[in-house]
Amino acid sequence: MCTLEKRGNIFVLTLIGEDEHRLNPKLIKQILSALRQVRAESTRGTALxxxxxxxxxSNGFDLAWAAAAGNESASRMVDLFQQLVAELISFPLPTIAAVIGHAAAAGFILALSHDYVLMRRDRGVIYMSELDIGLTFADYFMALMRSKINSPIARRKVALAAAKVKADEAVKMGMIDSAHDSAEETVEAAVRLAEQLIGRNWDGEVYADIRKSSFPELCEVLGLIDKAKASSKL
Structure with a gap:
């Protein structure tokens, strides 16, 4: 389950409950619905x-649900999650993930789909578990990691060593933006960053277009092929 609230010009999306926030079609659709609500209600100078x-x-895809639903339904879940990643990559406002617990597999991909990733240092790891459980990566997973993790050594550690990476190491490896001492400090830092970004009062569609232009391979894999450019205002 997730909730959406608005604090001034900041939209706050929260994955609620004490469970692992496994990504099954129900939760993915709820997040997509919340993001589309933000898109509809956002104005110039807003952030998520x-x-x-x-x-x-998030501990990744709901593998128990997938096993019960069958291969075809599991494949549709992966495709539905691709829509969620595409929504974030084309989102018309800055996005920040406050990672205050474990972010594994699709859960890390969800975080990495945001513009900024802030992480709690005293608890939680980044972990791509696919190698350990015998699954391959979806093509858009790898495209996202190539686009967002510049160091091939860091990508190797995550993808080919299935390393569980804590916050401070993730900062050093260039995978996240900052590490903080507690859940509260992580969220507070995310809100402060959001306030700084919305203070620039950027045009959201221009922001989204520049973001998409920054990741051409990823956008091609995601089907975000709109090459429209904002008109010059010289």
Whole structure:
């Protein structure tokens, strides 16, 4: 489950509850619905902060649901999550993930789909578990990691060593933006960053277009092929 609230010009999306926030079609659709509400209600100079409750930011896809639903339904879940990643990459406002618990597999991909990732240092890891459980990556997972994690050594550690990376190391490896001492400090830092960004009063569609232009390979894989450019105002 997730909730959406607006604090001034900051939208706050929260994955609620003490569970692992496993990404099944129900939760993915709820997040998509919340993002589309933000898109509809956003004005110039707004931002989104995504956070969670409990020990987990998200522990990835709901594998128990997928096993019960069958391969075809599981494949549709992966495709539906691609829509969520595409929504964030094309979102017309700055986005910040406040990762205050474990972010594994698709849960890390969800965080990485935001513009900024802030993480709690005293609890929680980044972990791409696919190698350990015998699954391959969806093509858009790898495209996102290539686009957002510049160091091939860092990508190797995450993808080919299935390393569980804590916040301070993730900062050093260039995978996240900052590490903070508690859940409260992580969320507070995310809100402060959001306030700084909305103070610039950027045009959201221009922001989204520049973001998409920054990640051409990812946008091609996601089907975001709109190459429209904002008109010059010289």
């Amino acid at each position: 902060v995504t956070k969670s409750e409990g020990k987990f930011f």
